[in-house]
Structure formats: C-alpha cells, structure tokens
Amino acid sequence: MNGIQVDINHLKKGEVSLGTSIMAVTFKDGVILGADSRTTTGAYIANRVTDKLTRVHDKVWCCRSGSAADTQAVTDIVQHYLELYTAQFGEPSTKTAASIFKTLCYENKDNLTAGIIVAGYDDKNKGEVYSIPLGGSIHKQKYAIAGSGSTFIYGYCDKNFKEDMTKEETINFMKNSLAQAIKWDGSSGGVIRMVVLTKDGPERLIFYPEDYETL
Amino acid sequence: MSIVPNKNYRSAVSSTSSHHKTSNAAPALPDSLRNQNGGATPLSTQTNGKHPLETKLQSWDQTQRNRDLEQYRRVFGLAEPMKREMELAIVQNSDFNPLSQSTDSGFSTSLHRDILLNREASVDWEDVYQGSGIVGGVSMGPDVHGAIEKSLGI
Amino acid sequence: MAGLSFDNYQRNQLLAERSKTVPQATSTGTTIVGVKYNGGVLIAADTRSTQGPIVANKNCAKLHRMSPKIWCAGAGTAADTEEVTRLIGSNLELHSLYASREPRVVSALQMLKQHLFKYQGHVGAYLIVAGVDPTGAHLFSIHAHGSTDVGFYQSLGSGSLAAMAVLESNWKQDLTREEAIVLASDAIEAGIWNDLGSGSNVDLCVMEVGKDAEYLRNYRTPNNREAKQRSYKFARGTTAVLSQRVLDICQVEEESVDIELEA
Numbered sequence: 001m002n003g004i005q006v007d008i009n010h011l012k013k014g015e016v017s018l019g020t021s022i023m024a025v026t027f028k029d030g031v032i033l034g035a036d037s038r039t040t041t042g043a044y045i046a047n048r049v050t051d052k053l054t055r056v057h058d059k060v061w062c063c064r065s066g067s068a069a070d071t072q073a074v075t076d077i078v079q080h081y082l083e084l085y086t087a088q089f090g091e092p093s094t095k096t097a098a099s100i101f102k103t104l105c106y107e108n109k110d111n112l113t114a115g116i117i118v119a120g121y122d123d124k125n126k127g128e129v130y131s132i133p134l135g136g137s138i139h140k141q142k143y144a145i146a147g148s149g150s151t152f153i154y155g156y157c158d159k160n161f162k163e164d165m166t167k168e169e170t171i172n173f174m175k176n177s178l179a180q181a182i183k184w185d186g187s188s189g190g191v192i193r194m195v196v197l198t199k200d201g202p203e204r205l206i207f208y209p210e211d212y213e214t215l
Numbered sequence: 216m217s218i219v220p221n222k223n224y225r226s227a228v229s230s231t232s233s234h235h236k237t238s239n240a241a242p243a244l245p246d247s248l249r250n251q252n253g254g255a256t257p258l259s260t261q262t263n264g265k266h267p268l269e270t271k272l273q274s275w276d277q278t279q280r281n282r283d284l285e286q287y288r289r290v291f292g293l294a295e296p297m298k299r300e301m302e303l304a305i306v307q308n309s310d311f312n313p314l315s316q317s318t319d320s321g322f323s324t325s326l327h328r329d330i331l332l333n334r335e336a337s338v339d340w341e342d343v344y345q346g347s348g349i350v351g352g353v354s355m356g357p358d359v360h361g362a363i364e365k366s367l368g369i
Numbered sequence: 370m371a372g373l374s375f376d377n378y379q380r381n382q383l384l385a386e387r388s389k390t391v392p393q394a395t396s397t398g399t400t401i402v403g404v405k406y407n408g409g410v411l412i413a414a415d416t417r418s419t420q421g422p423i424v425a426n427k428n429c430a431k432l433h434r435m436s437p438k439i440w441c442a443g444a445g446t447a448a449d450t451e452e453v454t455r456l457i458g459s460n461l462e463l464h465s466l467y468a469s470r471e472p473r474v475v476s477a478l479q480m481l482k483q484h485l486f487k488y489q490g491h492v493g494a495y496l497i498v499a500g501v502d503p504t505g506a507h508l509f510s511i512h513a514h515g516s517t518d519v520g521f522y523q524s525l526g527s528g529s530l531a532a533m534a535v536l537e538s539n540w541k542q543d544l545t546r547e548e549a550i551v552l553a554s555d556a557i558e559a560g561i562w563n564d565l566g567s568g569s570n571v572d573l574c575v576m577e578v579g580k581d582a583e584y585l586r587n588y589r590t591p592n593n594r595e596a597k598q599r600s601y602k603f604a605r606g607t608t609a610v611l612s613q614r615v616l617d618i619c620q621v622e623e624e625s626v627d628i629e630l631e632a
Contacts (some may be wrong), residue, residue, distance in 0.1 A: 015490060016516045039518065044530070047518045068516030073218060073486050076479075077282070084290045103216045111219035219489070264382060268491050269375040275487055336467035337460050340372040 015067055016041050017113075018052055019187025021149030021178055022063035024119035024129045025161070026142050027170040030198035031119045031127030034174040035063050036149065036182050037190035048190045057082045059197050060097040060120030065147040066134070067113040074104050074114055094120030098130035098138060106136025117144045121197040145177070149185030153177045167196065171205065179212040216282050220274040222267050240364070280332070303331050373488075394446045394493075395420050398566015399431060400528030401442035402536065402556045403497040403508045405521045406549035409577035410499045410506040412442045413553040415528065415561050416587070417568035427569050430586070436461050436472045438582050439500030440574045444526030445513060446493035453494045457481050474500040474507035478517060486515030495525050501576045522552075528560025528567040535559045546577065554589050561591065568592065 022035040035052040038045055052064050056078045064071035078100050085092050098118040105114055118130045131144035143161050145153060157177050165173065175192060182188045192212055194205040284296035306327040329335040385391045398419045403412040414431035417424055433441045433454040439461070443450025457480045464480075465472040478498055485492055496511045510523040522540050524532040535556040544552065550573065560567040571589035576582045 015514045016512045041512070046512070047520065049520065050518065067514065069482075069486055069490075069512070069514035072482070072516055077218065081286050081290075084286060088290050100216075104218060107216050108218045110221060264379050266375045266378040268373070268489060269378070271489065272373060272487070336463045338456065338463065340456070343456075344372055344374070 016046055016069065017187075018050070018065050018068055018071070018147070019149075019185070020052060020063075020065040020147030021145075021153075021181035021185060021188040022052060022065050022117055022147045023145040023150070023157070023174060023177060024063060024117045024143065025165075025170050025174055026119075026127040026129055026163075027165045027167060029127070029167060030121040030196065031129060032167075032170050032174060032194055032196050033061050033063050033117070033119050034178055034192060034194045036178060036188040037193055038188055039068060040187055045189075050190070051193060053193055053195045055079075055202070056097055056118075057086070057092055057120070058201060059122065060092065060094055060118065061195050061197060061202065062097075062101065062119070063117040063146070065115040065117075070112045071114045071116065074101065074112065074116070077104060091122065093122045093125060094118065094128040094130065095125070095140075098128075098132065101130075101132050102136060102138040105132050105134075109134070109136045115146050117146055119144075119197065121199065123199065127197065145181075147181075147188065149178075149181030149188035152184040153181045156180055167198075171196075175207060175212050176215055179215055182212075216285050217278050218282065220271050220278040222265075222270050299331070303328065306331060393421065394448060395425060396446055396493075396566075398528070398564065399444040399526030400532050400557050400560025400564060400567040401431060401444050401497050401525050402529075402532050402553050403442065403499045403510070403523045404536070404540070404544065404549045404553045404556075405506060405508045406544040406546055408506070409501060409546060409549075409575065409580075410508045411546075411549055411553055411573060411575040412440055412497055412499045412508075413557045413571055413573045413588075414442045415557050415567040416570045416572055417561075417566070418447055419566055424568065427592075428587070430572060432572050432574050432584065434458065434582075434584075435477055435498075436465065436500070438502065438576055439472060439474055439477050439498070440576065440582060440584075441477075441499070442497040442525075443494060444529075445495040449492045449494045450496065453481065453484065453492060454496070457484060471502055473502040473504060474498060474509070475504075478507075478509050478511065481511050482515045482517050485511065485513060490514040497523050497525055499574075499576060500582075501578050506576065506578055524556060526560070526567070528557075528564030531559040531563040532556035546575065550575065550588075558589065558591060 017040055019038070019040050020036060022033075024031060024033045033053050037048060037050045037052065039047040039050040053061055054064060054072075054075045055061050056075055060082070062075060062078075064075065078097065081100050082092050082097060085096065097120060101116055101118050105112060105116065113134070114132075115134050116132045118132065119128065121127050129141050129144045131139045131141055131146060133139075133146065142163060143157065145157055157173075160173055160176070162169075171194065174194065178192050182190075182192075191209070192207040194207075196203040196205065284299065287295040287299065306325065326335060395418060398417070399415060401412065401414040403410065412432060416426075416428045416431065418426040418429040429447075431443055431450075433443060433451065435441050435454055435458040441454045443454060457477060460480055461472045461477055464476060477500070481496065481498065485494060490513045493513050494511075495513055498507075498509045498511060500507060508520065508523060510518045510520070510525055521542075522536045524536060526532075533556075536552065539552050539555065553573065554571045557567075557571045561569065561571070569590075569592050570587045571591075573585040573588040574582060575585065
C-alpha cells in the first residue's frame with residue numbers, strides 16, 4: 001500500500017472557511033469586538049452577512065477565524081461549559097473563558113483549524129482581550145487582530161492604537177482598521193460588525209460598505 | 216478536553232500476540248475468520264490504508280464522554296465524574312440480558328445505561344445498523360461463524 | 370463495526386488504484402433556496418437528480434419533512450441528505466415526545482450540525498433547514514462539515530449561484546407570502562434554466578406561523594413535455610403472427626362460499 005500516511009492539517013476539501021479580518025480592542029469602559037462578514041467556500045462567497053462575533057457568555061464574546069465548522073463546534077462547547085460554570089461559581093471572568101478556549105484549541109490542534117480572539121468585560125478586570133492563534137497558545141493583549149486580512153493592518157494598528165480611548169475613538173479606530181483590511185484582503189468583505197462590551201452589557205453595531213469605504 | 220479523536224493508525228503490529236481469538240474446534244490455531252486483525256490479514260493493511268474516519272468514529276462517543284467528564288471535574292470537582300462513572304459501572308455490571316451478546320458495543324438494550332449516557336431519547340446509525348460478526352476481534356451482534364459452529368456442535 | 374462500515378475501504382482503494390474509473394455516488398446537482406417572509410418561511414427545490422451526465426430522475430423530491438412544521442431541502446450526496454434528515458427527523462420526534470413540546474428549528478439545527486461535524490464532512494449533506502415553532506419562523510443553512518448560517522434568504526447546491534443572483538436582485542424586507550413564493554420559484558427556475566445539474570419542476574413548502582405546513586409538490590412545471598406532432602405507434606397487425614401457443618401457467622379454482630352474516 002502507500003506507506004505511512006502523512007497527515008497535514010489544512011482545510012478539508014470543500015470546507016467553509018472564514019478568511020477573515022477580526023479584531024478586539026480594549027478601551028476606557030470595556031472592550032469592543034469587530035469583524036467583517038464574509039464566509040467563503042473556495043472562490044464563492046457562501047455568506048456575505050455572517051456573524052463572526054459569537055456570545056459565549058453575557059459579557060464574554062469571541063471572534064472566530066479559520067474553519068466555520070470547527071470554530072462553531074468549539075464555541076458551542078465553551079458556551080455549554082460556561083453555563084455549567086455559572087451555575088456553580090457565578091459569572092466567569094474573561095480569563096476563565098479564554099482559558100477554556102485555549103485548552104480546547106491546544107488539545108485538538110491536530111484536528112481543528114481555529115484562530116479565536118476572546119474578549120470580555122468583568123467588573124474586576126474591566127475589558128480584556130486574549131488572542132488564541134492556530135497552535136493553541138494564548139496571549140493577553142491590549143488589542144488583538146487576526147485572520148487573513150489582519151496582515152495588512154499590523155502597522156496601522158500599531159501606530160494608531162492608544163490605551164484608554166473613548167468608545168467613539170475606539171469605534172473609529174476599528175472601523176478604519178477593518179476598512180483597510182477589507183480593502184486589501186480578498187477573503188474579507190461585506191459589512192463590519194461590532195459588539196461593545198461594558199458594564200451595561202453587550203451592544204451591537206453594524207456598518208455598511210457605504211459607511212466605511214469612504215472614510 | 217478532546218473534541219475530535221485522533222486517527223489512531225497503528226505503527227506496529229505483533230504477529231505473535233497471544234490475545235488472538237483461537238478456533239473453537241482447534242484451540243491451538245488462530246481463527247482467521249474471527250481475527251480480522253491477525254491471521255490471514257497482511258500486516259501492511261493493519262498499519263495503514265484505513266479510512267481516516269474509521270478510527271475517529273470508533274472513539275468518538277468515548278472522546279465526547281471524556282470531555283464531558285473532564286468538564287464536570289473542573290466545575291464540580293473530582294467527585295462528580297467519579298460518581299457518574301461508578302453509577303455507569305453499577306448499571307453495566309448488573310446488566311443481565313442473555314439475549315444480547317454485546318454490552319459495550321455501539322448499541323445497547325439497557326435503558327438504565329442509556330439514561331446515564333443521555334441516550335434514552337435519541338437514535339443513531341449504530342442503533343439502526345448494528346453490525347454483525349466479529350470486528351477487531353470483538354464479537355458484535357449476531358455472529359455468523361458462532362451460530363454455525365453452535366448449530367453443528369463444533 | 371456498527372454504524373458506517375469500512376469493511377471494503379481497503380479493497381476499494383486497491384480497485385481504484387488499478388482501474389481508471391471509480392463509481393461515484395449520485396450527487397444531486399441541485400438548486401435549493403429558502404426565503405423568510407412576514408409571518409413565515411418557505412423552502413423550494415428543483416426536481417432533477419443526476420448520475421454524472423445522465424438525468425437519473427426527472428421528478429424527484431428534494432424537500433424532506435423532519436417534523437410536521439420543520440422541513441429541509443437537501444443538496445450534495447442524494448443518499449446522505451435523505452438519510453441524515455430521516456435520522457434527525459426521528460431524533461426530533463423522540464426529543465419532542467420526551468419534552469412534551471413541539472420540536473424547535475434550533476434543535477433540528479443543533480442535532481444536524483453535531484451529527485455532520487462528527488462525520489467530518491464525509492457525510493455530504495448540504496441542507497437548508499426551515500420551519501415554524503413556538504418561537505416563530507426560522508431559516509438556516511448547514512454545510513457538510515457542520516457549519517451553519519442564518520439569514521433571510523439562503524441558496525445552496527450547484528445552481529445556488531443562479532438562484533442567489535435572483536434572490537440578491539429581487540429580495541426585499543417584509544415580503545408577503547405571495548411575493549416570497551414568486552421570489553423562491555423564480556430563483557429555482559433560474560437554477561433550472563442556467564445550471565446543468567438542475568432541471569424539471571419547482572417543489573415548494575410553505576410554513577406559516579400558526580398554520581400547518583403546506584407542501585406544494587410541482588408548484589411550477591415549466592418543463593412539460595409537449596405532445597408529439599405525429600403518432601409513431603405501429604398500427605396493430607404490423608408484426609405478422611407466425612404461430613401462437615397458449616400455456617396454462619396457473620389454475621383458477623372457483624368455489625362459492627356462503628357467509629352467514631349475523632345481525
């Protein structure tokens with residue numbers, strides 16, 4: 001037969017992928033998550049208004065990139081876990097949620113294609129952002145960008161990010177960053193979705209191409 | 216906390232292992248009909264060339280259960296998964312069902328066990344296509360060779 | 370092994386290595402769509418099933434009932450869509466009996482996606498799930514690897530590009546039931562005319578909140594075969610009868626039995 005099979009992990013044939021631009025940014029009152037809305041199967045856009053910002057707890061959300069199926073499976077499990085956790089210990093911290101994501105991504109790294117940014121607000125630590133790239137490592141950051149489109153905005157974000165911005169400043173910063181990512185990355189596009197997490201709970205925002213393309 | 220089980224290709228196969236099923240008629244000989252993983256099967260086919268899904272599916276349910284138990288351990292403490300496993304063991308050991316040859320294959324006839332595994336209100340392919348004969352050295356469901364041997368008194 | 374059998378996998382690999390042709394599963398080159406409207410949701414499908422370049426069935430049904438008010442349109446491997454909806458349909462029924470509640474569309478969705486994720490894309494079912502439950506009307510799509518999408522309109526299958534073109538240009542917020550039916554049928558027809566894998570008729574299923582689901586089989590039949598202009602039948606007696614032999618291959622016994630009827 002054909003010798004020992006070498007198993008290289010990449011997207012399975014015909015799989016739906018989130019070639020993506022996602023980011024999460026901490027600011028004065030909490031944290032904001034942002035994402036484009038394009039989902040692709042090969043060259044076809046399977047969904048142009050995808051919601052890549054997923055709730056895992058009231059004030060802990062995540063941005064998903066990589067395989068749509070894998071990231072949805074992971075977030076479903078984390079959601080379930082956090083429900084158990086809440087029943088036993090009360091509201092989870094962002095770090096707890098991120099740590100569960102990390103464990104799942106790390107222990108299943110051979111079988112999953114998932115790059116996730118976890119962001120949340122808790123009263124003790126305020127807004128926090130944890131980035132969990134492909135191998136399952138975890139990085140606490142002031143802001144995080146990920147996905148195929150993020151490569152185009154590393155410089156822009158580094159130059160323009162400031163700590164403790166106001167909500168409006170942060171939204172503007174993210175809108176500009178994601179607009180550039182969408183502009184230069186073919187697999188990102190559609191609308192820009194955002195979720196603002198503060199002590200008041202989540203607030204959803206949406207920006208259409210005519211809002212951000214002319215910035 | 217595994218979600219998807221790994222593909223468990225075997226890297227080595229023993230040609231002299233002692234746990235081969237032996238023939239009922241001549242206990243010294245390996246039963247090549249029952250031993251799909253030994254006897255007449257070429258060694259090369261045992262180490263590679265399996266469908267990637269096969270080994271994943273074999274350990275899928277166990278993987279999901281292990282993940283659940285690990286979650287319980289983290290949230291409720293070690294007592295919780297231990298309690299659940301002990302309950303399952305009790306139910307499994309008191310399972311007296313002479314009509315069913317299989318107790319730990321994919322399908323089961325024990326309602327108690329199904330309840331503990333949260334399967335009492337669902338069906339899956341394993342319940343519909345129960346398989347037969349011997350697979351991987353384990354007898355599952357009605358066994359053709361066994362039935363013939365029994366009827367002929369071998 | 371119970372469930373899927375891999376017994377012949379190695380044999381098939383060997384056969385594939387040695388021969389040039391490998392048998393293919395019947396793939397429903399398909400157009401399926403789903404559209405939400407004010408007060409309900411509907412799904413539609415074409416009715417062609419293909420086996421390579423050959424039309425295997427001119428009027429097959431691609432809309433599957435998972436529960437009385439949750440229906441599902443399938444694209445991809447015909448056998449997989451059929452069996453997966455049947456299995457999850459059974460599970461949905463069990464679940465609703467267990468909980469004494471009407472089944473919900475999200476339950477169907479979660480069951481389907483977890484099942485498909487388990488098979489890692491090897492079960493080639495691409496589905497549009499729609500239905501009404503106590504929480505309202507819902508529309509989702511699922512890909513074979515287990516990813517799901519939400520939306521006001523969905524299209525899937527080889528004709529999904531043609532259908533999506535129609536949906537994207539004609540869809541608007543707050544459709545009425547009649548508008549949605551026209552939109553969905555037009556989208557399927559775009560698939561029928563412009564996609565080789567889709568053809569024949571339009572099937573439709575309308576699910577409205579508070580009403581029974583309405584399955585409109587062959588709602589549009591744009592491909593009726595016209596009557597031939599001439600009859601090509603041979604006249605009786607064209608073929609000469611050279612000899613005739615009649616065999617009694619069964620014996621008929623007649624016996625009358627009186628039956629007494631009691632008042």
